[in-house]
Amino acid sequence: MKKNIIHFSMNDYTGAGLAAFRFHKNLKKNKFNSYLVVNEKKNNFKDIIELNKKRIFKNFLNKAEFFLLSKNNKFAFYDKGRYLINDIRELNFMDTLNPEVVIFHWVTNFINPILLNQIKKKYKCKIIWNVIDIAPLTGGCHINWGCKNFHKKCNKCPAVKKIFQYRPRKTHLIKNKIFNNLKLDLLYTGDWMGEQIKNSSIAKGKKSYKLMIPVDENSFRPNSKTKKKNPWNIKINKKIILFRSSSHLRKGNKILISSINYLIKQSNISKKKFCLMSIGDNYAQNLLNKSNIEYFNLGNIISEKKLIKVYQLADLFISPSTEDVGPMMINEAVMSGLPVISFDIGVAKDLIINKINGYKINKISYINLANSIKKFLNLSRQDEEKMKKNSRLIGVKYLSLKKHITTFNQILK
Numbered sequence: 001m002k003k004n005i006i007h008f009s010m011n012d013y014t015g016a017g018l019a020a021f022r023f024h025k026n027l028k029k030n031k032f033n034s035y036l037v038v039n040e041k042k043n044n045f046k047d048i049i050e051l052n053k054k055r056i057f058k059n060f061l062n063k064a065e066f067f068l069l070s071k072n073n074k075f076a077f078y079d080k081g082r083y084l085i086n087d088i089r090e091l092n093f094m095d096t097l098n099p100e101v102v103i104f105h106w107v108t109n110f111i112n113p114i115l116l117n118q119i120k121k122k123y124k125c126k127i128i129w130n131v132i133d134i135a136p137l138t139g140g141c142h143i144n145w146g147c148k149n150f151h152k153k154c155n156k157c158p159a160v161k162k163i164f165q166y167r168p169r170k171t172h173l174i175k176n177k178i179f180n181n182l183k184l185d186l187l188y189t190g191d192w193m194g195e196q197i198k199n200s201s202i203a204k205g206k207k208s209y210k211l212m213i214p215v216d217e218n219s220f221r222p223n224s225k226t227k228k229k230n231p232w233n234i235k236i237n238k239k240i241i242l243f244r245s246s247s248h249l250r251k252g253n254k255i256l257i258s259s260i261n262y263l264i265k266q267s268n269i270s271k272k273k274f275c276l277m278s279i280g281d282n283y284a285q286n287l288l289n290k291s292n293i294e295y296f297n298l299g300n301i302i303s304e305k306k307l308i309k310v311y312q313l314a315d316l317f318i319s320p321s322t323e324d325v326g327p328m329m330i331n332e333a334v335m336s337g338l339p340v341i342s343f344d345i346g347v348a349k350d351l352i353i354n355k356i357n358g359y360k361i362n363k364i365s366y367i368n369l370a371n372s373i374k375k376f377l378n379l380s381r382q383d384e385e386k387m388k389k390n391s392r393l394i395g396v397k398y399l400s401l402k403k404h405i406t407t408f409n410q411i412l413k
Contacts, residue, residue: 016106075159076142139168214404226312242314252320311336335395
């Protein structure tokens, strides 16, 4: 008989929230009694429970404290010890669900970690934390930019100014005590995060298992017909290079646009050979204003059906991120049969094999990125098609729904 499972995530639609939703959805498909508990939801399913706790005062405090953070919050320091759910009585709805396994995903500012032990004692259930970003292991940061202070006590935190140094130390200490007194397992979505867990003082002695974010292989798949007919009426006889437009420093848009400009100026690659296409904000458009490069920004894509067509329309996906656990777009692109170019970070370590299904760049620089783009654009049609087929094969091997559920069942044993 399949187990009763409850997931917790801040929402069900942003990157980390969507990953939790797909996890839950795959368990439902495989007959688990799975429920996803979120503060905000956009998917209208009965098995997604929305708590809708208001955050007005907490949001005000977070904005007021912004001046206490360093470098315009480069480290995404969001965990300041304030949570929407602090009392287990607010979770009494769980009584009727009789959970045997409770999985925490992205719960920063949502579920107070002190409740983990209370939940385990009350329901006598297995506790699992799916470490989607580095926040559960640190004193507040979601992005560590190479900082290793979380290996010990988060002293001398580069994310906050001197007057606020007590906060990461205190949060780290609280998490350390909670983890030390609690039997729980950790999941990680790629080898890079697995290494962070091994080095973390908070996660010391805990069992951890690799479970990559799944992608539905029956939906995210190549379809050449999209080139001829698509929602944006893009019909073009050029290589279409896809990326995510984002103003976040770590997403590397400046490096990508610099590499494109360098590519055109320093090589024999013509602008007529390719065009750029992005989803996301307008940041890249502002960077491209002085460049005469054909560019399509499709905006924020909420519909999964449209997102699938985005990948089918493209010929190459570039992830210029310089600091990332994922991104999940690499998973989706690989499953969709797209070659991928990325720096050697996040899931690129797991999913990109150099010259087989893309290019993995060891040293972060716009010149190195430009050289890899040039290599792809100079591929013969036969070699490009081979690279696309290899990407699809790697996606099915490591990211399929079947692979995900098989691995999860092994973890539960």
